[in-house]
Amino acid sequence: xxxxxxxxxxxxxxxxxxxxxxxxxxxxxxxxxxxxxxxxxxxxxxxxxxxxxxxxxxxxxxxxxxxxxxxxxxxxxxxxxxxxxxxxxxxxxxxxxxxxxxxxxxxxxxxxxxxxxxxxxxxxxxxxxxxxxxxxxxxxxxxxxxxxxxxxxxxxxxxxxxxxxxxxxxxxxxxxxxxxxxxxxxxxxxxxxxxxxxxxxxxxxxxxxxxxxxxxxxxxxxxxxxxxxxxxxxxxxxxxxxxxxxxxxxxxxxxxxxxxxxxxxxxxxxxxxxxxxxxxxxxxxxxxxxxxxxxxxxxxxxxxxxxxxxxxxxxxxxxxxxxxxxxxxxxxxxxxxxxxxxxxxxxxxxxxxxxxxxxxxxxxx
Amino acid sequence: xxxxxxxxxxxxxxxxxxxxxxxxxxxxxxxxxxxxxxxxxxxxxxxxxxxxxxxxxxxxxxxxxxxxxxxxxxxxxxxxxxxxxxxxxxxxxxxxxxxxxxxxxxxxxxxxxxxxxxxxxxxxxxxxxxxxxxxxxxxxxxxxxxxxxxxxxxxxxxxxxxxxxxxxxxxxxxxxxxxxxxxxxxxxxxxxxxxxxxxxxxxxxxxxxxxxxxxxxxxxxxxxxxxxxxxxxxxxxxxxxxxxxxxxxxxxxxxxxxxxxxxxxxxxxxxxxxxxxxxxxxxxxxxxxxxxxxxxxxxxxxxxxxxxxxxxxxxxxxxxxxxxxxxxxxxxxxxxxxxxxxxxxxxxxxxxxxxxxxxxxxxxx
Numbered sequence: 001x002x003x004x005x006x007x008x009x010x011x012x013x014x015x016x017x018x019x020x021x022x023x024x025x026x027x028x029x030x031x032x033x034x035x036x037x038x039x040x041x042x043x044x045x046x047x048x049x050x051x052x053x054x055x056x057x058x059x060x061x062x063x064x065x066x067x068x069x070x071x072x073x074x075x076x077x078x079x080x081x082x083x084x085x086x087x088x089x090x091x092x093x094x095x096x097x098x099x100x101x102x103x104x105x106x107x108x109x110x111x112x113x114x115x116x117x118x119x120x121x122x123x124x125x126x127x128x129x130x131x132x133x134x135x136x137x138x139x140x141x142x143x144x145x146x147x148x149x150x151x152x153x154x155x156x157x158x159x160x161x162x163x164x165x166x167x168x169x170x171x172x173x174x175x176x177x178x179x180x181x182x183x184x185x186x187x188x189x190x191x192x193x194x195x196x197x198x199x200x201x202x203x204x205x206x207x208x209x210x211x212x213x214x215x216x217x218x219x220x221x222x223x224x225x226x227x228x229x230x231x232x233x234x235x236x237x238x239x240x241x242x243x244x245x246x247x248x249x250x251x252x253x254x255x256x257x258x259x260x261x262x263x264x265x266x267x268x269x270x271x272x273x274x275x276x277x278x279x280x281x282x283x284x285x286x287x288x289x290x291x292x293x294x295x296x297x298x299x300x301x302x303x304x305x306x307x308x309x310x311x312x313x314x315x316x317x318x319x320x321x322x323x324x325x326x327x328x329x330x331x332x333x334x335x336x337x338x339x340x341x342x343x344x345x346x347x348x349x350x351x352x353x354x355x356x357x358x359x360x361x362x363x364x365x
Numbered sequence: 366x367x368x369x370x371x372x373x374x375x376x377x378x379x380x381x382x383x384x385x386x387x388x389x390x391x392x393x394x395x396x397x398x399x400x401x402x403x404x405x406x407x408x409x410x411x412x413x414x415x416x417x418x419x420x421x422x423x424x425x426x427x428x429x430x431x432x433x434x435x436x437x438x439x440x441x442x443x444x445x446x447x448x449x450x451x452x453x454x455x456x457x458x459x460x461x462x463x464x465x466x467x468x469x470x471x472x473x474x475x476x477x478x479x480x481x482x483x484x485x486x487x488x489x490x491x492x493x494x495x496x497x498x499x500x501x502x503x504x505x506x507x508x509x510x511x512x513x514x515x516x517x518x519x520x521x522x523x524x525x526x527x528x529x530x531x532x533x534x535x536x537x538x539x540x541x542x543x544x545x546x547x548x549x550x551x552x553x554x555x556x557x558x559x560x561x562x563x564x565x566x567x568x569x570x571x572x573x574x575x576x577x578x579x580x581x582x583x584x585x586x587x588x589x590x591x592x593x594x595x596x597x598x599x600x601x602x603x604x605x606x607x608x609x610x611x612x613x614x615x616x617x618x619x620x621x622x623x624x625x626x627x628x629x630x631x632x633x634x635x636x637x638x639x640x641x642x643x644x645x646x647x648x649x650x651x652x653x654x655x656x657x658x659x660x661x662x663x664x665x666x667x668x669x670x671x672x673x674x675x676x677x678x679x680x681x682x683x684x685x686x687x688x689x690x691x692x693x694x695x696x697x698x699x700x701x702x703x704x705x706x707x708x709x710x711x712x713x714x715x716x717x718x719x720x721x722x723x724x725x726x727x728x729x730x
Contacts, residue, residue, distance in 0.1 A: 004395065004398075004400050005394065005395065005400045005401070006399070006400035006401060008400075008401055008405055010401075010405065010406065010407050011407070012407075012605060013404060013405055013406060013407060013408065013605060013608055014405060015401075015405055016402060016404060016405055018394070021393055021394050021402050021404075022394065024393060025390055025393040025394060028386055028389060028390040028393065029370065029383070029386050029387070029390060030369065030370065033369075034371070035369050035370045035371035035373075035686065035688075036370070036371060036373055036375075036380075036688070037381060037386050039378060039381060039386075039566075039567035039568075039613070040373055040375065040378055040379060040380055040381055041375065041378060042375050042376070042377075042378060042689065043378060043568070075440040075441045075442070075445070075569065075607075076440045076441055076445075076590050077440070077590075077604045077605055078604070079589065079590050079603065079604040080440070080441075080588065080590040082588075082589070082590075083588030083589060083590065083591075084588070087588070111588065111589055114585065114586065115586070195605060197605050201404075202404035202607075202608065202609045203404075203408070203605045203606065203607055203608050203609070204440065204569040204570070204606075204607030204608070204609065204610055205569070220479065221479065221480070221586040223445065223447075223448030223449070223452070223476065223479075223588070223591065224444065224447070224448060224476055225441050225442075225444050225445040225447075225448065226448075226588065238444065239442045239443070239444040240377060240378065240442055240560060240562050240568045241568065241569075242440075242567075242568055242569030242607060242610070243378055243562075243567065243568050243569070244567045244568070244569065244609065244610070245569055245607070245609070245610075248404070321400065323400075323401070324407065
C-alpha cells in the first residue's frame with residue numbers, strides 16, 4: 001500500500017529509510033518464513049543469533065572497527081552511558097576530563113561527578129554552546145582515566161572537527177547524533193557510545209564500541225547491567241535484548257552497506273548540509289546559529305529575526321509536510337536534523353519552502 | 366496478506382496477539398495519518414505523549430492500580446531492576462529478605478547483596494526449584510527495607526498462590542512472566558516490576574509499578590537512569606524511551622480491555638492451563654515437574670521418561686509447527702509457555718500432538 005509520507009527533520013527518534021520500514025512491514029507477521037514476528041522469536045534462537053551477529057559484523061565493517069574493540073548492544077540510551085562510562089572507566093585514579101559543549105555533555109559530566117573527580121577541560125557555555133571550545137592541554141588532567149567529548153551536539157548544531165590530543169588517555173565520545181554519518185578513526189577512541197534513534201534505528205537500543213582493555217575494571221557499585229563485561233562475556237545476550245530494535249538496526253546497516261558505506265553517505269551528508277547552509281548564508285532573513293567552523297552536518301540550527309517569525313515558520317512548514325523543525329527549547333529557533341535517512345529531496349523541499357517563506361515575509365523586515 | 370503462523374510457546378520474547386501485529390503492520394509507515402512511522406516521531410510530540418499516556422492509564426485500569434502508585438516505563442529488563450530495586454529501596458536499614466524460588470530470584474538476590482545485607486528467607490533450591498518454599502515468619506528480617514519474591518518462575522513453572530505476611534515491610538515482586546495474567550491486588554505490594562516481553566509487548570520496555578512513598582530515597586551511587594525519581598518527575602520521558610515497544614504495549618493493553626480485562630483473560634488462562642495439566646496428569650508418558658499446589662498457569666513444565674524422548678518430542682513438535690517447547694537448560698525437559706497471547710486453539714493443538722506422540726512412543730516404554 002502506498003502511504004503519504006512527510007519530510008521528517010525530527011532530532012530523534014528520527015526518519016528511517018523507507019525501504020527499511022517497508023521490509024519490516026512485509027515480514028512483521030512472519031520473519032524469514034518462521035511463522036513468527038521477529039518480536040516473537042527467542043533471543044536464544046538461531047534466527048536471532050544470526051540477526052545480532054550480522055548486526056555486529058556489519059557495524060564492524062561499516063566503521064572499520066579494529067579487532068581489539070568490542071561492539072555491545074545495550075539499553076537505556078546515552079543517559080545510561082553517562083553513568084556506565086565512569087562506573088566502568090574510573091578504575092585507576094577516579095579522575096576524568098569533560099568538554100562541556102552542550103546540555104548533554106553537561107549531563108554526562110554531572111553523572112560522572114557522582115563517581116569520581118571531574119575536571120571541565122573546556123566549555124562553551126558562555127555563548128550558549130554555539131561553538132566547540134578550543135582545547136588547551138594545560139587544562140587537561142595528566143592522570144585522568146579518560147577524556148570525554150560529545151562528538152556532535154544535537155541541540156546546538158555543532159560538532160568536533162578534530163580530536164583532542166590526549167596521549168595515552170582514552171577519548172570517550174558520545175556519538176549519538178553522528179555515528180555512521182562520516183568517517184571516524186575508531187582507533188583514536190577508547191570508547192564510543194550512541195543511542196540508535198538518530199542515525200541508526202528506532203529508540204531502545206544503544207551501541208557501545210569499547211577497547212577491550214577498558215573492560216573488566218568496573219567499580220564495585222556498578223549494576224551488572226551497566227558493567228560492559230556482562231555484555232562482552234555474553235555477546236550482548238546476558239538477558240533479553242531489545243530484539244526488534246536490533247533487527248531494525250541491522251536493516252539500516254544492510255542498506256548503508258548497499259549504498260556504499262560510510263564514505264558514500266558522508267559525501268551525500270556533506271552535500272545535503274552544504275546545500276542548506278549555503279541557502280542560509282545567502283538569505284536575508286535566516287541566520288545560522290552555530291559558528292561556521294564548528295557546524296554540524298547532521299543538525300542545522302538557524303533563526304529568523306523574531307520569535308514570532310520562528311513560530312510562524314515552524315507552523316507553516318509543518319502544515320506543508322516539513323516536520324520536526326522546531327529548535328530545542330535550550331537553543332530556540334529552528335533545527336533541521338538531516339541524518340543519514342533524510343533524503344536530499346527532503347533538504348531541497350526545505351530550501352524551497354524557506355525561499356518561499358523569505359519571499360512572503362522578507363518585505364516586512 | 367495472509368501469513369502462515371505457528372503455535373508459539375516461546376518463554377519470552379513470546380507470542381503477540383495477531384490483531385496487534387496486524388495493526389502495527391498496517392500503520393508501520395504512517396502512524397495515525399502522520400506520514401511517519403511511530404518509530405520516527407519525537408517522544409516529545411503530542412502523538413507520542415498520547416500513546417504513553419493511554420498506555421499508563423490502560424495499565425492502571427487493567428490492574429486496578431491505586432492512586433498512590435506510579436507506573437514507570439523503563440529499559441533494561443528485570444535484570445536491571447535486580448539492581449534498581451535495592452539501589453532505590455535500601456534507604457532505611459540496608460536490609461532485605463529474598464525468597465529464592467528460581468534462577469532469576471537467585472540473580473536478583475546476588476545483585477542486592479552488592480548494596481546491602483540480604484537474608485534468604487526461604488529457598489527451594491534443594492529440589493531444583495520445583496516448588497514454592499513454605500515461608501516461616503521467624504526467618505524474616507524484622508527491620509528489612511523490603512521483601513522480594515518472584516511471583517511466577519518462568520524456568521520451573523511455579524508461582525506464588527498467596528503472598529507472604531510481611532506487616533509494614535513492602536513486598537517487591539518480579540512479575541515478568543505473570544503480569545496481567547490473573548487478578549493481583551496491587552495494594553499488597555510496595556513495588557512490582559516486569560519485563561514486557563512475555564505477557565505484554567516486545568522486549569525493550571520494562572514496567573515498574575511503585576508506591577509513591579518508596580520513591581525519592583535512592584542511594585547516592587544510583588545512576589540517574591536507575592533512580593525511580595527520574596521517571597516519576599518526567600512521566601518516563603527524561604530521555605528517549607523505547608517508543609515502539611511502548612506503542613506495542615498500548616496495543617496489547619487495548620486488546621486486553623476489549624476482551625474484558627484481567628478477570629476475563631484469567632478465566633481463559635486457567636482453562637488453558639487446566640486443559641494441558643489435565644492431559645499431563647492422565648498421561649502414561651508425560652509427567653509434570655512442578656509441585657501441583659504451586660503450578661504456574663503461564664509456564665507448564667513437563668518431561669518424558671528419557672532425555673532422548675524429550676529431544677525427539679521437541680524436534681517433532683517443531684516440525685509440526687509447535688515451537689518454543691524446549692525447556693530451559695536449568696530445568697531440562699519441556700516447557701509450554703501459554704501467556705495471554707497464546708490462544709486456546711494452540712493449547713489444544715499441543716495436546717493433540719502430545720496424544721499422538723504418546724500413541725506412537727508409549728508402547729516402547
